[in-house]
Amino acid sequence: MDIAGLSIAMNQSKVQQDASLALMKMAMNTGKETAAQMTEMIEECCVNPNVGQHLDVRA
Template sequence: MDIGLLSMSMNQCKLQQDVGIALMKMAMNKGKETASGMTEMLEGMAVDPNLGQNFDSRA
């Protein structure tokens, strides 16, 4: 096998791997941002502790 061709092939594989890792990092960062936003939203919600204490039913 030609050394030049082997070198190009190895570099192309490394580039594909680097791009895949970069995309995964971006996806993980977006997931962290979404999770922290949801956590902040849930913490900011007013929860009434008396809700759900009584149950009225009629038949």
């Protein structure tokens, strides 16, 4: 294989690695955003801490 062909092959490999890394970063950021949104949604949920504290039973 000549040097030009080897150079092209190495550059293509680097481009593939860079694209794969960029895609993985996007997936990680999406996961972080989803987790943050879920945490925010749970925190905003209206929960009354007094509900269920007392049970009135009559026979």
